Amino acid sequence: MRLIPVNLLKPGMVLGKKIYNSDGLILLAEGVKLTDGLIRRLGGLDLSYIYIEDAKTEDIAIPELLSQQTKLEAIRSIRTGFKNLEERPTMKGSFLHLGKTFSGMMETIMDEISAVDESMVLLTDMNTNDFNLYQHSLNVCLYSMVLGISYGYSREEIRVLGLGALLHDIGKTRIPAGLIQKPGRLTDEEFREVQKHTEIGFKILKDEPNIPLISAHCALQHHERLDGSGYPRGLKGPETHEYAKWIAITDSYDAMTTHRVYKPAMLPHQAVEVMYAGSGTLYEQSFLAIFRDRVAIYPPGMTVQLSTGETGVVSKIHSEVPHRPVVRILNNAAGEELRQLYEIDLSESLAVMIAGTGQTNPD
Structure with a gap:
């Protein structure tokens, strides 16, 4: 299987992996022979790279951290939970469904990740078109849990870290969608509005009986940076919880390697280079070193x-x-x-x- 840029696709090539939309629905199945019409459609999906079948590389396997069934079930659960919040006019009352739904999901994900012999940070889906809050939340969760395992956290610590990572952006459910997906540069006022998602997320999660308070602090602190340049409080160094420091790394990485309406996706090695420029100032140096040692910066097929x-x-x-x-x-x-x-x-x-x-x- 080969990973090639969409602009090099030719009629007759055969799709090697399914292509999904941002809700996890299949747009094109593997094994489909590409035509001029399909290639034009793919060009309009904001995909940068796709996998194709190739006789010289037919035995190259693309490893998956999660089974497709678990991945799709997780996306559906995240979408349902987040949409319930989006549709509520106020934040009054309890959100008991959040803890019950996502705590069970953590157990399933931990079991599957633990069963993988060579667990590492892989791009979870290069065949997904465009950034999506639900997919991003799952990606950051998976990346963070893999790093937590490498760091030596206990199963319970990984569960709490995973919940914090999964729900780190839940505050964005209360931010106007037009701002989250704005194609151009945000004004200062708009950026301040988007920044509120950290505090909103903390308010949603902090009193939920099935959500650990540390997980709520992940939502609050994942945009803090070591040198105090982050938000919402400008915390420095040890003032930020270490789980939030992990999520700061995985959140940035996934944002860089996913197509956004305002910028194309970077390849893994490009994103790692950018992040290393912030080692010791923006990101915890020792954590970034572990991330570097666990990330597959050159994916199979590249x-x-x-x-x-x-x-x-x-x-x-x-x-x-x-x-x-x-x-x-x-x-x-x-x-x-x-x-x-x-x-x-x-x-x-x-x-x-x-x-x-x-x-x-x-x-």
């Missing part, structure tokens, strides 16, 4: 260019060193296609580096 001049496709990721994957070489240093393919394991060939990402056209 085309990469090596320092040797060879070009290939990532065929396997090592969970301990995800930035040093196995690469299947398709073109030699002269750019010539190889008849006999071979692989280079970058975790063993330490003198060889990934020099960049690119694209070789599948047959």
Whole structure:
């Protein structure tokens, strides 16, 4: 399976993975042969990359943290819970459904993540078109829980962190949708309005009997930054709870790697580079180091260019060193296609580096 830019699609190529809309509904199934008409439709979906089938890479598997059934059930539950809040005229009263619904979801997600031998931060769905609050909430939850496992938290600590991550943006249900999805730059007044989602989220969650208070503080503090430049309180360093510091990282990463109405998605290695510019000032340095060691910055199927001049496709990721994957070489240093393919394991060939990402056209 190959991951290629949408602008390089050609009629006759076969879709390798399902394409979903932002509500988790299937738009195109895997195995569909692309036509000019379908390619034009895909071009209008704001997708940057999609997976296609390819004889040279047909055995390359794309790992999933969650089963598709669990993922879709989670999206439906998040959508139902958040829409109930959106439709309530006031915040008076209790939101008991939140704790009951999402606590059960945490148990299912923890069981599935724990069963994965090589758990790491992967892009949860490159085949989803456009940013969506429900998908974003689930992504941040999954990323945060994976990091919590790597950090050594107990199951209960991971559950609380996961709940805080899942509900970190719940305050946005009370912010006008036009501001959340505005395609252009927000005015200062509009930005101040959007910033209120942190405090609103805390107010929604803080008194719920089935939501830990620490999870509520994740909603309040996930936009705080180490140097005090964040909001709503401008907290510095240890003043912010460590769970919120994890979510600050995963929230930023998912925002950068998901298409938004005002900017295209970054590839994982690009987002990590941007985030590392804020290491020790915006983000906790030790947490960011763990994130770097657990994120698959070169997803399976991605085309990469090596320092040797060879070009290939990532065929396997090592969970301990995800930035040093196995690469299947398709073109030699002269750019010539190889008849006999071979692989280079970058975790063993330490003198060889990934020099960049690119694209070789599948047959």
